[in-house]
Amino acid sequence: MGPGTLPSQGSGRLDFTRYRRSGRPRMTGHELLAALPEIASIARVEVDAGNPHEVAALEEVRKLALRVNEVLRLPEVDGVVFIQGTNTLEETAYFLTLTVRSAKPVVVTGAQRPFTALSSDAQINLLDAFRVAAAPGTSGKGVVVVTNGEINAARDVTKTNTYHVHTFRSRDVGLLGYADADRVVFYRAPTRRHTVESEFEIETIQSLPRVDILYGWSGAQPGLAEAAVGLGAKGLVMAGIGAGAPGNLTPELARIAASGRAVVARSSRVGEGRVLRNDNWEEPGMVAADNLSPQKAAVLLSLALTRTGKPEEIQRFFEEY
Structure with missing residues (x-):
């Protein structure tokens, strides 16, 4: 307990x-x-x-x-x-x-x-x-x-x-x-x-990569994602507006995803429904978190990063788990 x-x-x-x-x-x-x-x-x-x-x-x-x-x-x-x-x-x-x-x-x-x-x-x-x-x-x-x-x-x-x-x-x-x-x-x-x-072998995982959650709203200011990466985040989960849109953080997250400095997973703050691939808000290198909440997406992303840093492989984890 x-x-x-x-x-x-x-x-x-x-x-x-x-x-x-x-x-x-x-x-x-x-x-x-x-x-x-x-x-x-x-x-x-x-x-x-x-x-x-x-x-x-x-x-x-x-x-x-x-x-x-x-x-x-x-x-x-x-x-x-x-x-x-x-x-x-x-x-x-x-x-x-x-x-x-x-x-x-x-x-x-x-x-x-x-x-x-x-x-x-x-x-x-x-x-x-x-x-x-x-x-x-x-x-x-x-x-x-x-x-x-x-x-x-x-x-x-x-x-x-x-x-x-x-x-x-x-x-x-x-x-x-x-x-x-x-x-x-x-x-x-x-x-x-x-x-x-599951393919996650907890006995072989000595530490978990840092994953931070960013919350989207109309007043979100650029710089949050860069700050998280600067603090050591290897993964970022965007609790996006609507169907997983990063909103004001889109340009910043797109740059981070394209550079490979951190894996960016798009989730939604809505609470129900899926975040889809190949939609209006997906940028190259981003991962869609399906219907996982931001906090569940962060858990899975942290474990997935112990296996790979490739977004396309991490996308598979979100589709299977």
Whole structure:
């Protein structure tokens, strides 16, 4: 488990927003299991000795992926449940689905309300995470995110609300299934490459190339992309306006892409729909991020850059993963 809201303890039952300042420590994995004895009827759970695992930076997520792979290689382990804060949960889940080389279930969960809050989602989300991890149909579906009774694919899911519990959604492509009171049920499976079909060997990756995200809006000023490259960025993700248009940053990004100083991937700030190749805004050397969010595109671009710096080859990664 990592830090986050789910194991947090507020100053009282109505402490929904300032629990980080309550002075009470986060609950440990053992304390969470003791508070939810129902989990013991679902699975025999062992708390990882390495907890808590920090996941604030991509380098920390890389180390987490190494640990998850190590644990899943043990014959006595049938699956993994990872708890973390919801703010970057989707990035962690996507990184894991690209780098965990096992068909065993990996479930990531979190909560919008601390464990001690009135009507907290922490308890049911954690219970459902173990239910989904223990369900036979979860194997082979890559990393999944389980919250609010819903199962979403790591690639597709995103946080859509700051505080409400119905926050993790897959928007236009839809959820995978439900963790309902009677049973866990799946309606579809991911079709993009993941886990055992991935070509990313996390054990051979010692560090991840820097990738920065640039946000497009009507007041964006030239110089941002050059500044990022000057700071060491090997990849740039443009959270473009509309269908991935770089807007005011187009000339600057076009020069960078043409020179090969960094790989430029066009994504969109819209939240749904694909960014297409050979459209009005593609410049030579640019990559189209398909329907990945800017943050997911940055995760994939960083991993892709460990394999190649050629835009045409990186484009293949965006079409297959």
